[in-house]
Amino acid sequence: MFSFFKRKPVLSDEDVAFQRETYKWLLKYFGGKDFYTHTQLVLPTDAFFPSHIASPDEAVTTTFLQVRQHAGMGIWPCALVPQEADDDTHVGPCLLIQQAPHSPNGTYCRYEGKAYISFNPELANHPARIVATFAHELGHYLTDDLPEPPPGGWENWEFATDLTAVFLGFGIFSANTAFNFQQYANGESQGWRSQRSGYLSDVELLFALALFCQLKGIRPESVTTYIKPSLKSMFLKCHKQIVRTxxxxxDIRSVSRVSQSHDKHPRFE
Known part of the structure; x- marks a missing residue:
């Protein structure tokens, strides 16, 4: 009997090729034991992020140090800089400022060998988003001076950096915070609001996370506990597409690390 129905892939061949080549780019320079032995899938648990925090400011600083340590960049010189707070878009009952400018979640620059990572203070109230933001900016720090650009050129660096955050072990946080749509109420008004983080979609990040799990030998069933309920089914579809491809x-595992000479500083020390 002929089948008239064909499984629709989660990602197109072009998108899969970009992820494959980006993983190979990262493994070429940061693979080997650093990836296959030392890198962990970071989970939103007390084991990775101890919760004994005295203040929001301490929470941000402590979280940054923990993210940097899990990324294997604990000794890399880095300063954390708060941005100016965003303007309050709620100016009265049922009155909101439309299209008000917002600061980015984070920024990165490097000067005289030291990285400077800024963060939006509003993220102090959103632990998962601040973890994803710090992972992304540390991805910039990891890759900013490699001798070859990411697939498609440096104009694709932000997209490749989203994948780098997953490569560093933070895929659950990246996927869970890529898009958020929720109800809010403050006593005077209520409604719905949406937030986007990063450059890739939640589906693209789920696929990258599923690739990470396959490369690391992590069963997908052990990951779904920590993925937003609305994304669990899509994550398993990503896993199935990877297995079928x-x-x-x-091909990704065939990449050998060229050397450690491209590390700015030793990792996992």
Whole structure:
């Protein structure tokens, strides 16, 4: 009997190729034991983020130090800089400022060998988003002076950096915070609001996370506990597409690390 129905892939061949080549780019310079032995899938648990925090400011600083340590960049010189707070868009009952400018979640620059990472103070109230933001900016720090650009050129660096955050172990946080749509109420008004983080979609990040799990030998069932309920089914579909794509994992795993000479500083020390 002929089948008239064909499974629709989660990602197009073009998008899969970009992720494959980006993983190979990262493994070429940061693979080997650093990835396959030392890198962990970071989970939103007390084991990774101890919760004994005295203040929001301490929470931000402590979280940054924990993210940097889990990324294997604990000794890399880095300063954390708060941005100016965003203007309050709620100016009265049922009155909101439309299209008000917002500061980015985070920014990165490097000067005289030291990285400077800024963060939006509003993120102090959103632990998962601040973890994803710090992971993204540390991805910039990791890759900013490699001898070859990411797939498609440096104009794709932000997209590749989203994948770098997943590569560093923070895929659950990246996928869970890529898009958020929720109800709010403050006593005077109520409604709905949406927030986007990063450059790739939640589906693209789920696919990258599923690739990470396949490369690391992590069962997808052990990951779904920590993924937003609305994303669990899509994550499993990503896993199935990866398994069905002949040669995908073998091709990525075939990459050997060129050397450690491109590390600005030693990792996992």
């Amino acid at each position: 002949e040669g995908l994992i073998a």
